Amino acid sequence: MGNGTSRLYSALAKTLNSSAAAQHPEYLVTPDTEHLEPIDPKELLEECRAVLHTRPPRFQRDFVDLRADGPSSHPPIRVMQWNILAQALGEGKDNFVQCPLEALKWEERKCLILEEILAYQPDILCLQEVDHYFDTFHPLLSRLGYQGTFFPKPWSPCLDVEHNNGPDGCALFFLQNRFKLVNSANIRLTAMTLKTNQVAIAQTLECRASRRQFCIAVTHLKARTGWERFRSAQGCDLLQNLQNITQGAKIPLIICGDFNAEPTEEVYKHFASSSLNLSSAYKLLSADGQSEPPYTTWKIRTSGECRHTLDYIWYSRQALSVRSALDLLTEEQIGPNRLPSFNYPSDHLSLVCDFSFNEES
Ligand SMILES: NC(=O)C1=CN([C@@H]2O[C@H](COP(=O)(O)OP(=O)(O)OC[C@H]3O[C@@H](n4cnc5c(N)ncnc54)[C@H](OP(=O)(O)O)[C@@H]3O)[C@@H](O)[C@H]2O)C=CC1
Numbered sequence: 001m002g003n004g005t006s007r008l009y010s011a012l013a014k015t016l017n018s019s020a021a022a023q024h025p026e027y028l029v030t031p032d033t034e035h036l037e038p039i040d041p042k043e044l045l046e047e048c049r050a051v052l053h054t055r056p057p058r059f060q061r062d063f064v065d066l067r068a069d070g071p072s073s074h075p076p077i078r079v080m081q082w083n084i085l086a087q088a089l090g091e092g093k094d095n096f097v098q099c100p101l102e103a104l105k106w107e108e109r110k111c112l113i114l115e116e117i118l119a120y121q122p123d124i125l126c127l128q129e130v131d132h133y134f135d136t137f138h139p140l141l142s143r144l145g146y147q148g149t150f151f152p153k154p155w156s157p158c159l160d161v162e163h164n165n166g167p168d169g170c171a172l173f174f175l176q177n178r179f180k181l182v183n184s185a186n187i188r189l190t191a192m193t194l195k196t197n198q199v200a201i202a203q204t205l206e207c208r209a210s211r212r213q214f215c216i217a218v219t220h221l222k223a224r225t226g227w228e229r230f231r232s233a234q235g236c237d238l239l240q241n242l243q244n245i246t247q248g249a250k251i252p253l254i255i256c257g258d259f260n261a262e263p264t265e266e267v268y269k270h271f272a273s274s275s276l277n278l279s280s281a282y283k284l285l286s287a288d289g290q291s292e293p294p295y296t297t298w299k300i301r302t303s304g305e306c307r308h309t310l311d312y313i314w315y316s317r318q319a320l321s322v323r324s325a326l327d328l329l330t331e332e333q334i335g336p337n338r339l340p341s342f343n344y345p346s347d348h349l350s351l352v353c354d355f356s357f358n359e360e361s
């Protein structure tokens, strides 16, 4: 083992353990990570693979080329959307009856999550159900060059779980060498004027290469059946906020989220027909370009099999084009026990797209 590797072992080990974070509310303050030295992504990936050596290998997923035009003058913007599954919910609330608790052990599961992020190296990372921001993702991703923001749910269900690691929430990371932060808003969503337990983060970024600005948002809407109207109201509130932030759709927009809503739901229809002129990127993977994927989450609970399309990447269709999208896992890869599993860390699949700006008219 070379020097680089042992340095990284200490990088992974240096992340606080769960019980320490739960006893002290460190998650309420942003730690000072300025003094931490950068990590080489390749070395961290090797490190994660070493921790995971007893597990089955990662699934292979390919990018599908969706380009309609020629090469663009600037590198694409790679965006990853992912509900990573809160550790406290996975172990204490979700009831994934076909997933052994051993597969959910944080010290290994965090390496599976990091491996997925490092494999695709997104420029922007939009996460939901993050309950290890301050002890894991913020310190490690900062050292990989990302600037991060976390907005916890006001009454996170994680807090009901014994030995929890603090509240879960949305997190947004972007590569500092590619973008400059222009504006940032943490939004507590309302439904019919009432404050809710769901949140969003919206940031305006400027591309350092092209000097073009765009807005990126991440959200996680209310879960469960029976809450369709509530989700719809939360979606309307988010759209209203984004209208204001984008100055009435003047600034191009990308919205990533676990909407907890199938495409048949009202909230989906609000987004598809909004005056913000949004399209859903993953529809482009279908043969006719009009259908969402058959699933973005697939798990087995006590109530039975739950296979749903709930996660989306919306984008301003006039200003942006999807150059490629990462294909989903096949049913065969997911396997009979579904997700999460020993080789995939969440019940939701990551969605990854490469965007480029259209020529300005
Ligand atoms: N202390 C207080 O005063 C209050 C406490 N609370 C707590 O918050 C909780 C509700 O929070 P809220 O944010 O509205 O919750 P949601 O209904 O949005 O669900 C929270 C999480 O549960 C997961 N989930 C969805 N379906 C199921 C299922 N069938 N079984 C287990 N988990 C599921 C969701 O995952 P996914 O999105 O992946 O489907 C989601 O991350 C309450 O249960 C309570 O614990 C709430 C208000 C006040």
Ligand SMILES: [Mg+2]
Residues within 6 Å of the ligand: 083, 085, 086, 089, 129
């Ligand atoms: Mg969940």
